[in-house]
Amino acid sequence: MMQTPPRVLVTKIGLDGHDRGSRLVAAALRDAGMEVIYTPPWQDVEDVVRLAQDEDVDVVGISSLATDHLLVPGLMVALKRAHLDHVGVVVGGIVPHDEEALLIEAGVSRVFHPGSPMEEIAREVSQLAANARQQAPELLD
Amino acid sequence: MSSDLGASLRRGDRAVLARAISVAENGGAKAQALLERIGPANVSHPVVGITGTSGAGKSTLIDQLVAELRARDQTVAVVAIDPSSPFSGGAVLGDRCRMNRHQADKGVYIRSLSARGGTGGVSAGVDRVIQVLQASPFDLILVETVGAGQSEIDIRGIADTCIVVCTPNSGDDIQAIKSGILEIADILVANKSDLADSNKNVGQLIMAQSLPSNARPIPVLSTIATTGEGVDTLADRLLELCGSERVTGANDLRASARRRLAGAVARKLERHLIDAHDDDFEQIAASVHRGECVIDEAAARWVRKVTDSG
Known part of the structure; x- marks a missing residue:
């Protein structure tokens, strides 16, 4: 287990404003002992990269209910460009099954579809956070 | 990266700053090693505490204050502390939601911290985080506390200057002369002054400050954080205070360090x-x-x- 709580950014990109799901997940991750940086919807890709960097998060969770998951491959490229490859990315919400592969190929670790148990989401995010910490560039030597 | 850590911070390298804050916040031997490498804090970057009850408008006020300070060419770091769960240890850090418009500004750095069990309005690691920020090129460091009641006053021991944010309908004129959080203020802000009863609130605060027994009358400023009204005056007074403390020099700085x-x-x-x-x-x-x-x-x-x- 990690010694300090995982830091997770829960956010939404694009024009979709349905934020009930992201709030629900934010609260569930809080209850699982994580530190959740929560933002309102309508962030753009560059916002998310800046947030991930400035807040030094281990995992980024993107909630998408209205096709904004298609912006995620672009987010993956932008994160890499900002040297944030160690940060784990998960997507939750409405993602058509035949588009899931597109996200996984782009580097997304996991897509959570409707009905995913909160315990499972928390467990996976926590595991991803632990991996991210191991892979993060070491500041001291 | 490590050998020129101090130089990277002074240059304003945000990736290094963000990582260094995590290491400092987490404490232990690594934090110690990091802080030793960074060297002594640059206390000429004043630390300003902003405290007050939950929902008083602290984050929204900081959003407007940052805009005012930026208009005066000051660069600003904001440390926003939110409470942690006594049950899970987790936290939802939502203060920066109110400050989103500054996200793309390179002259502003916002960092959310969990109180991590701290009960005095701040977290145990906040001192170390501030030390890292003081090694960075931000002119001012604003620290927003957890929503504070009457006696969560740890910020007094951390900040050089404290702003206490009050709101209308927070009690009568007896509340205004009580000990505790109101006493730690260098500036009292009566926020939400567009609400009914706000004149009464301001009056009570001014009355309490004008009692002859009060050795150090504190300015009371009215603001409406949602529109920014009154925030220009707040920025003026704040910069005056920060400037005067720096001018008065060694004694005050030593008192602040103590x-x-x-x-x-x-x-x-x-x-x-x-x-x-x-x-x-x-x-x-x-x-x-x-x-x-x-x-x-x-x-x-x-x-x-x-x-x-x-």
Whole structure:
């Protein structure tokens, strides 16, 4: 287990404003002992990269209910460009099954579809956070 | 990356800053090594505490204040602390939601911290985080506390200057002369002054400040954080205060260092006493538990024991 709580950014990109799901997940991750940086919807890709960097998060969770998951491959490229490859990315919400592969190929670790148990989401995010910490560039030597 | 850590911070490398804050916040040997490498804090970057009850408008006020300070060419770092769960240890850090428009501005850095169990309005690691920020090129460091009631005043031991944010309908004129959080203010802000009863609120605060027994009358400023009204005056007064403290120089800076050290010692000591099971402490705690000794006398007894044995 990690010694300090995982830091997770829960956010939404694009024009979709349905934020009930992201709030629900934010609260569930809080209850699982994580530190959740929560933002309102309508962030753009560059916002998310800046947030991930400035807040030094281990995992980024993107909630998408209205096709904004298609912006995620672009987010993956932008994160890499900002040297944030160690940060784990998960997507939750409405993602058509035949588009899931597109996200996984782009580097997304996991897509959570409707009905995913909160315990499972928390467990996976926590595991991803632990991996991210191991892979993060070491500041001291 | 490591050898020129201090240089990277001074240059304003945000990736290094963000990582360094995490290491500092997490404490332990790594934090110690990091802070040693960074060197002593640059206390000429003033630390401003912003405190007040939950929902008083602290984050929204900071959003407007940052805009005002940026218009005056000041760069600003904001540390926004939100409470942690007493059950899971987790936290939802949502203060920065109110400051989103500054996200793309390179002259602004916003960092959310969890209180991580701290109960005085700040987190135990905030001192170390501030030390990292003082090695960075931000002119001002704003620290937003957890929503604070009457006595969560740890910010006093951390900040050079404190802004206490009050709202209408928070009690009568007796509340306004009570001890505690109102006393730590260098500036009192009566926010939400567009609400009914706000004149009464401002009046009560001014009345309390004008009592002849009050050695240090504190300015009371009206603001409407949602529109930014009054925030220009707040920025003026704040910069005046920060400037004067820097001009008055060594004495004030030393007083500030002493206050910050005393605060840090108190927070460390509390944690240590709870975790370490020191014999003397446990004996005295047991006698309090048995009702043989009131808590105040017990605390004095422990302090005597420690200071005598040294």
